[in-house]
Amino acid sequence: MKQTWWKDSVIYQIYPRSFMDSNGDGVGDLRGVIMKLDYLKKLGIDVIWLSPIFKSPNADNGYDVSDYQDIMTEFGTMADFDELLEEAHKRGLHIMLDLVVNHSSDEHKWFVESRSSKDNPYRDYYIWHPGKENGQPPSNWGAAWGDSAWKYDEKTGEYYLHLFHEKQPDLNWENPKLRQEVYRMMNFWLDKGVDGFRMDVINFISKVPGFPDGEMIAGAKFGDSGPHFLNGPRIHEFLQEMNRESLSKYNVVTVGEMPGANVEQAKLYTGEERNELNMIFHFEHVDIGNGRYGKWDPQQWKLSELKRIFSRWQTGLEEAGWNSLYWSNHDQPRAVSRWANDSEEYREISAKMIATCLHFLKGTPYVYQGEELGMTNVSFEKVEDYRDVETLNAFRDLYGEGRLSLEEMMRGIHERSRDNARTPIHWDDNENGGFTTGTPWIEVNPNYKQINAKQALEDEHSIFYYYQTLIRLRKEEPVMVHGAYDVLLEDHEQLWAYTRTLENEQLLVVCNFSDTRQDFELPESPAYQRHELLIANREIEEGSSAQSFTLEPYEARVYKLFK
Numbered sequence: 001m002k003q004t005w006w007k008d009s010v011i012y013q014i015y016p017r018s019f020m021d022s023n024g025d026g027v028g029d030l031r032g033v034i035m036k037l038d039y040l041k042k043l044g045i046d047v048i049w050l051s052p053i054f055k056s057p058n059a060d061n062g063y064d065v066s067d068y069q070d071i072m073t074e075f076g077t078m079a080d081f082d083e084l085l086e087e088a089h090k091r092g093l094h095i096m097l098d099l100v101v102n103h104s105s106d107e108h109k110w111f112v113e114s115r116s117s118k119d120n121p122y123r124d125y126y127i128w129h130p131g132k133e134n135g136q137p138p139s140n141w142g143a144a145w146g147d148s149a150w151k152y153d154e155k156t157g158e159y160y161l162h163l164f165h166e167k168q169p170d171l172n173w174e175n176p177k178l179r180q181e182v183y184r185m186m187n188f189w190l191d192k193g194v195d196g197f198r199m200d201v202i203n204f205i206s207k208v209p210g211f212p213d214g215e216m217i218a219g220a221k222f223g224d225s226g227p228h229f230l231n232g233p234r235i236h237e238f239l240q241e242m243n244r245e246s247l248s249k250y251n252v253v254t255v256g257e258m259p260g261a262n263v264e265q266a267k268l269y270t271g272e273e274r275n276e277l278n279m280i281f282h283f284e285h286v287d288i289g290n291g292r293y294g295k296w297d298p299q300q301w302k303l304s305e306l307k308r309i310f311s312r313w314q315t316g317l318e319e320a321g322w323n324s325l326y327w328s329n330h331d332q333p334r335a336v337s338r339w340a341n342d343s344e345e346y347r348e349i350s351a352k353m354i355a356t357c358l359h360f361l362k363g364t365p366y367v368y369q370g371e372e373l374g375m376t377n378v379s380f381e382k383v384e385d386y387r388d389v390e391t392l393n394a395f396r397d398l399y400g401e402g403r404l405s406l407e408e409m410m411r412g413i414h415e416r417s418r419d420n421a422r423t424p425i426h427w428d429d430n431e432n433g434g435f436t437t438g439t440p441w442i443e444v445n446p447n448y449k450q451i452n453a454k455q456a457l458e459d460e461h462s463i464f465y466y467y468q469t470l471i472r473l474r475k476e477e478p479v480m481v482h483g484a485y486d487v488l489l490e491d492h493e494q495l496w497a498y499t500r501t502l503e504n505e506q507l508l509v510v511c512n513f514s515d516t517r518q519d520f521e522l523p524e525s526p527a528y529q530r531h532e533l534l535i536a537n538r539e540i541e542e543g544s545s546a547q548s549f550t551l552e553p554y555e556a557r558v559y560k561l562f563k
Helices: 030-037 037-043 076-091 109-114 176-192 235-247 265-270 303-316 335-339 348-357 389-397 407-414 453-458 462-478 476-482
Strands: 011-014 047-050 069-071 093-098 149-153 159-160 198-201 251-256 277-282 364-368 484-490 494-501 505-512 518-521 530-536 548-550 556-563
Touching: 030 037, 030 076, 037 076, 037 462, 047 518, 069 076, 076 093, 093 251, 176 235, 235 335, 265 277, 265 303, 303 484, 303 494, 335 348, 348 462, 348 505, 348 556, 389 407, 453 462, 462 476, 462 530, 476 494, 476 505, 494 518, 548 556
Parallel strands: 011 047, 011 364, 047 093, 093 198, 198 251, 251 277
Antiparallel strands: 149 159, 484 494, 494 505, 505 556, 518 548, 530 556
C-alpha cells in the first residue's frame, strides 16, 4: 500500500528571507523559522515548504544554487537546519525543501570547472554549444526575463544555455553522471529526515536535441522556445529514474512546478502507478487576466473562466493523479489582492471567502506565509524599492523601450510583481512589523500596524482562526479529502458553487466573489433529507435553508447535506 499522507495534509510555504529575522541583519533565517514553529502548529498545518535554503549568491533569491549540500550564509548553518528539522518533527510537522535542479548558479563548482576548458570532466554537466556561422547564438531562444537564453563565454568560445538569469546555467540532464549526482544529493537530504521536495520548473529538464529555433511571433524579440523544453522528450524517463534511485526509498511528498503542463500531462506526472511525482503546480488559473505584455498589463478576468479552469483540473484528476490547490506563492501577488478585495471594508471577509473556496476543493491546499493574516499587495512608489530581478528587467524592457507608460508599468508592478508576496511578515505592530530589529532587505508593507499576527491571535474572529477551522475540518471530514467534485451554476459570474460527494455525505459550497448581494437557489439535484451548516464567514440565522438563500458581499457558506 503506497503512503498517501500528503493527501490529508495542508502545506504552508515559507519564504525564509521574509519570514522572521532572528539576528537583526534584516534577512529572515532558519532560527527565525524555529522561533515561529509553535505559531504554525497552532494554525494546524502539516507540512512546511521552505523556499530555497541552499548556499547561493542570490542572483535570483536562492534559485541559483552554488552548493546543494550547504546552507545559505544569511540563513544560518547546517546545525541550525538540523535543529529546525528536529524541532519541527517534535511538533509533528514535516519539512519539504525546494529542489532547484534545472539549473545551478554559475558559481557552483561544477560550472566553474565546466567553463574552464572544453575537455574538463565537468564540461558536459551543462549545455554548451558553438554559435551559428554568422556568430549569432545557437538558436533564437529567449530567457525568462527578456534576454537571450544563450550566453557567450570567451574562455572556450562557446555559448551556454540559461533559461533564466545568465547566472543560472542549465544543467545537462542528458548526462547520466549529472543525474546520479542529483540523486545522491537528494538522498543526502532525505537521509537527514527531510520529508519531501518541491521541484522548481522540473518539467524544463529535458530539452529537444539540437535546440532548434522557436517560431517567431510578431513583435517578439525571440522565438517561441517553449515547445523545445517544456515537457520534453525524456522528461518521464528522467522522473521515473529519479523515483527509482531516490524518492521510492522514502515516505515523502513531491510536487513539481510545471509551467505549461495541462491536465492530460498531469495525469502522466502524478498517476500513482507511474512512479513519478505526487502532484504538480500548474499555472492556468494564475495566468488569467494577462494582457499583451503578460502580467505587466493586467486585464479584467471572469469568474466563469476561473471556475472552468479549476473544474477542468478537478474532474480531470478525479480518478488519476492529484491536485495542488493554491491562490498565491512567492511568485504570485497576495491572494486577497489578486482574487478577492483588499479594501478596508472587505479584506477580512473576502480573504475568508477565497480560503473557503480553495480548501473545500479536492487536492492538497497550500497556504503561503501571511495568507492566513490577509496580508495585501504593496504599492511602492519608486521602482528602486523593488528587489525582484523579474520586475526590474520588465521595467527596463517595457518602460525603457516605450511599450508601456510609467503609469501603466507601475500599475502592472503594483498588481502583479513577485515582490508583493516577498515583503516581510507582520508579526506585530512594532517597527518593521516585528520582522527585524535591523533594516529589512525589502521594505515592510506600511499597513503592518493594521494587519499583523499579534492582532490576529487576539481576535477569535480573525482570518487566522478561520484558516485554523478550515484545516481542522479537513482532518474531521473525509469528504473534504476524498469526495467527488461537481460544479453548479457554471456560467454564473458572481457565485462559485460546487458539491463534494462521498457515499451518503455531500458538501454544498457557495462563495460570492462579488461586492453585491447574490441570490442562490439549489438546482433540483442534489436531493437531501437534512442539512447542517458546517462553516460560514458571516453570522447565519439558525435553521437557515440550504435550498435557497441570499449571500451578502463576499459571503461563503458550506452546508453538509445528508441523503
